[in-house]
Amino acid sequence: MMADVAPRSRWKVRLLGALLVVLVAGGSAAYLGWRQAAPPVRAVVIPPPRFIGLSTTFTVVVEAARGRIAQAEVRIAQGGAGAVVLTQPAPAGSRLETPVTIQGATLGLREGAATLEVWARDDYWRPLRRTDAPAASIPVTIDLTPPSIDVLAATQYVSQGGGGIVVFRLRGGDAAEVRAGTLAFPSFPAGDGGARVALIGLPWDFRPGTPLTVAAHDEAGNAATRGVPTEIRTRHFRSDRIRLAESFLETKVPELLPQRPPTQPLLDGFLLINRDLRRQAEEEKRRAALRTASHALWEGAFVQPRNTKVFSNFAETRTYLYGGREVDRQVHLGYDLASFRQSPVPAANKGVVAFAGPLTIYGNAVIVDHGLGLQTLYGHLSSAGVKAGDSVEKGQELGRTGSTGLAMGDHLHFEVLVDGVSITPVEWWDAKWIRDHIDRPLEQAGLPTLGGTAPRAAAAKRTLAGDPGRHPRASRR
Numbered sequence: 001m002m003a004d005v006a007p008r009s010r011w012k013v014r015l016l017g018a019l020l021v022v023l024v025a026g027g028s029a030a031y032l033g034w035r036q037a038a039p040p041v042r043a044v045v046i047p048p049p050r051f052i053g054l055s056t057t058f059t060v061v062v063e064a065a066r067g068r069i070a071q072a073e074v075r076i077a078q079g080g081a082g083a084v085v086l087t088q089p090a091p092a093g094s095r096l097e098t099p100v101t102i103q104g105a106t107l108g109l110r111e112g113a114a115t116l117e118v119w120a121r122d123d124y125w126r127p128l129r130r131t132d133a134p135a136a137s138i139p140v141t142i143d144l145t146p147p148s149i150d151v152l153a154a155t156q157y158v159s160q161g162g163g164g165i166v167v168f169r170l171r172g173g174d175a176a177e178v179r180a181g182t183l184a185f186p187s188f189p190a191g192d193g194g195a196r197v198a199l200i201g202l203p204w205d206f207r208p209g210t211p212l213t214v215a216a217h218d219e220a221g222n223a224a225t226r227g228v229p230t231e232i233r234t235r236h237f238r239s240d241r242i243r244l245a246e247s248f249l250e251t252k253v254p255e256l257l258p259q260r261p262p263t264q265p266l267l268d269g270f271l272l273i274n275r276d277l278r279r280q281a282e283e284e285k286r287r288a289a290l291r292t293a294s295h296a297l298w299e300g301a302f303v304q305p306r307n308t309k310v311f312s313n314f315a316e317t318r319t320y321l322y323g324g325r326e327v328d329r330q331v332h333l334g335y336d337l338a339s340f341r342q343s344p345v346p347a348a349n350k351g352v353v354a355f356a357g358p359l360t361i362y363g364n365a366v367i368v369d370h371g372l373g374l375q376t377l378y379g380h381l382s383s384a385g386v387k388a389g390d391s392v393e394k395g396q397e398l399g400r401t402g403s404t405g406l407a408m409g410d411h412l413h414f415e416v417l418v419d420g421v422s423i424t425p426v427e428w429w430d431a432k433w434i435r436d437h438i439d440r441p442l443e444q445a446g447l448p449t450l451g452g453t454a455p456r457a458a459a460a461k462r463t464l465a466g467d468p469g470r471h472p473r474a475s476r477r
């Protein structure tokens with residue numbers, strides 16, 4: 001039968017065969033090409049480090065577009081040398097996310113430029129082996145030298161609720177702060193040669209024996225700390241009892257809680273003000289502290305409004321009585337100074353207004369920044385004549401006294417703050433205290449004094465005469 005097939009038909013069969021070959025070959029080529037073109041494994045490093053320090057941590061994410069991840073490796077390459085930091089064999093899927101911590105000193109590499117590389121491959125079959133290239137490559141600098149801190153001088157004795165200064169030299173670091181328990185006081189550059197200063201303010205209830213340290217780190221995350229040779233002294237504070245009159249609550253609770261439901265008992269409203277609104281004011285003080293100048297704006301001793309009578313002291317514990325029963329206890333963080341009604345309120349020193357406006361329990365308030373984290377607060381004002389950002393001179397009128405906020409009668413509530421921590425104003429009203437506790441450490445460190453309060457000759461004479469701060473009783477007031 002086959003022999004009967006016409007030559008023309010035979011030609012047709014051949015053509016079909018050839019077409020089939022072409023199709024199969026072409027299909028295979030397309031298929032092979034498609035397999036070859038499958039995207040390679042992707043890798044990202046979060047966050048991409050710029051430095052490899054003594055300890056550097058990041059997260060590596062590896063994703064296979066096809067198949068599963070067969071192997072992943074993190075390396076640090078430097079010239080011809082290199083170190084494998086992490087090998088992750090055959091995880092169970094197409095995605096791998098793993099934290100990596102590099103101990104830079106164990107790499108055996110020198111400080112300087114290097115490359116962080118992530119190498120990874122999938123188990124997807126491709127006709128040709130892909131050219132060898134890392135899935136991620138990030139230029140880094142190996143920096144294994146921690147910052148060096150030299151504590152040059154510090155206030156020798158700092159009392160609970162008191163202030164002081166720490167002067168140190170920082171080399172190879174970007175940021176440094178003085179730590180006191182859970183508090184951290186920022187430092188600011190002073191003079192040349194890496195000298196820095198940090199003002200500190202200890203809360204009234206700061207625990208004596210808590211170490212003060214200077215802590216610094218560099219861009220590579222290398223950290224260093226040094227102890228500060230400051231001794232913390234205890235200080236005794238008074239306590240007071242405040243009887244809450246019905247008429248006081250009837251006036252103040254609606255004023256401070258305008259949204260309060262009418263059915264809420266007055267006492268509940270008062271407790272909300274005395275606790276929650278007080279806490280909100282503390283938070284606002286901390287925020288104001290962030291708007292501080294990086295150099296001292298103040299000049300000489302701080303001034304107290306003239307002809308005022310102190311009728312409440314710093315860190316008085318107040319027990320609140322209502323209907324003969326103790327209902328609350330709070331600590332008063334400033335001085336209450338009374339004169340005649342709506343008397344002028346002078347700026348205690350030169351500075352820039354960091355806050356002006358309503359401040360919960362403090363009513364209309366002004367906070368003046370004096371630089372380096374040092375600020376003063378003026379509360380219960382009937383009116384304020386300054387706004388945030390205004391520069392003010394020492395003694396310039398900021399506003400008038402009043403009884404806004406949680407105030408019984410017209411008076412000025414005055415606070416001194418360091419980085420938002422309230423401390424006793426008594427120290428800053430005293431030029432001698434500033435000379436002995438702020439300017440002397442600066443002089444010991446060979447730095448110019450702040451605010452021009454310490455003529456060199458006078459300071460030298462005092463040093464010869466002995467340090468009044470050495471006698472425990474001398475700093476008590």
Ligand SMILES: [Zn+2]
Nearest residue numbers: 334335336413
């Ligand atoms: Zn007060």
